[in-house]
Amino acid sequence: MAKGKKKSSESKGRKITLKMAKNALKLTVDGKRRLDLSNMEITTFPKCILKLCDVDELDLSRNMLKKIPDIIDSFVNLRWLDLHSNQLEQLPEAIGRLPKLHSLNLCNNLLTTYGIPYELGLLRNLRSLNLGMNRIETLPPSLAALKELRHLGLFNNLLMGVPQWLHSLPNLQTLNVKSNPICSDEPQKLDPIRRVECLYLVREGCLCSECLQKCKEERGKVDSRISKGLVQRRSILAGLITPNSVAQDDKAVCR
Structure with a gap:
């Protein structure tokens, strides 16, 4: 019975109290208030943080959230919201x-x-x-209204093509559509847009078996290149004549 209770408690995730949330408040370099609740094993949106809804930034990344409630609109001052590496299937209106x-x-x-x-x-x-890194097959047309958008990440999705309205966003500077099944015969008109790649650190437990295997393979390739570089460097150094050896040769000649 005790083991069953423990398992049930773990499935509920970590409970965040108002005191914990207040201790997680930080001040950014530009003087904004950030509430950092990242990587805390949260499974449900902590309603207690509504007491802190005047923050400028909210970080709930690297948790196990499956849903964001409608009360998110209480954070009217938010300028920065980070929800990456959760289990969200849908966003609230x-x-x-x-x-x-x-x-x-x-x-x-x-x-x-x-x-x-x-x-x-x-x-x-x-x-x-x-x-990026979702299961998106097509982009909702409503995103065409984001006229101030400068950076858009769509990498590692299921996109078969890039919508034409995307090229019409007046301020778009960077676009990442890497690792999508985009048809090769589709004309690409993304030259004016610089493509960039993003790096995110996540726990191995947050990755599926396929993604984890890919990461291990890439890590193996990097380790192999590093080891080869070290071997080449050692062989070059071994062929060099040290200053001491030259001095010894000169000394022998003088004798």
């Missing part, structure tokens, strides 16, 4: 009621096209949107 939001990170979740609400296009001040 209330996400579009964050008028000051500049950056939204949704990377490494379980989002599909149907999980992205139309209201996301109402974030008219949004400059950075990361939707």
